[in-house]
Amino acid sequence: MPVKKKRKSSGSDDAGLRKCKITSFCRPATPGRLINSEDHFSSKKCLSWFYEYAGPDEVVGPEGMEKFCEDIGVEPENIVMLVLAWKLEAPNMGFFTKEEWLKGMTSLQCDCNERLQEKLDYLRSQLNDAAVFKNIYRYAFDFARDKDQRSLDMDTAKSMLALLLGRTWPLFPVFHQFLEQSRYKVMNKDQWYNILEFSRTVQADLSNYDEDGAWPVMLDEFVEWHKVRSAL
Known part of the structure; x- marks a missing residue:
């Protein structure tokens, strides 16, 4: 944290x-006194x-x-x-x-x-636990943002996404690269929530991505960017 x-x-x-x-x-825990179970x-x-x-x-x-x-x-x-x-x-x-x-x-x-x-x-x-993780993921948005701002600044958003999804979402390294070169300076709550849903439902090869789905523009742009990049 x-x-x-x-x-x-x-x-x-x-x-x-x-x-x-x-x-x-995590470092190994510092040895402490033994706790009596009683x-x-x-x-x-x-x-x-x-x-x-x-x-x-x-x-x-x-x-x-x-x-x-x-x-x-x-x-x-x-x-x-x-x-x-x-x-x-x-x-x-x-x-x-x-x-x-x-x-x-x-x-x-x-x-x-x-x-x-x-x-x-x-x-x-x-x-x-998928349901609990979703709650923690959603909590992280408000926890990490400056309280006088409604959105996350992009540096904080990228770091928090790496913490939460970096080890479990195969496409995260590519998505991180997309954010690095994108026009976005902040991330709003709708984008934040949908990134988790995208990571859970869209396959790594994007074969089941629904172009007519109700994804935020950011994710539509990511898919197009990734397709162009993969075709090079």
Whole structure:
């Protein structure tokens, strides 16, 4: 999950902090204490856990998020962090409020880093359920966009698509090349939603693509571009 986005900062590192990296991998979890299976979830402990990372505004921000990721042994850019943000129903990239933390971690029954580490495989498994993945994919659009904009800037859109579809959609590398040379500077929600549907229903050779279907113009242009490129 891209977690280093700052609110309204004018620092020179803002652009780098805001972008979601394409790479996605997970370091081995840092060994922690063993959890007794008879230990019960503690709301008080969960709140204390939150304050290990929260700032004075009672929000886990970019710095706290970086330390949190380090402590659970997961890179901020790993897709499991996006799944966790979805579980916490967090609307802002790189920020967890106290309410989001307590509600989400209670549902996961996690009150410490070790318990969350034990849930990472479960969180990753959510991506294997087509219906759940669709919900996470749709959530990612609003999560990643600037809240004063209705669309995703294209750099963020490409990076988020790589995170979500890069390893599962055979045509993604070609689609990414199309976006690189296209006239589009932003991606709206309708385009975002339809890219997932396209990736699930249209075969890699485009043989079942319906030219009379209700696809956005962007995808029609992609198909034409790909056909011309393949014919060269």
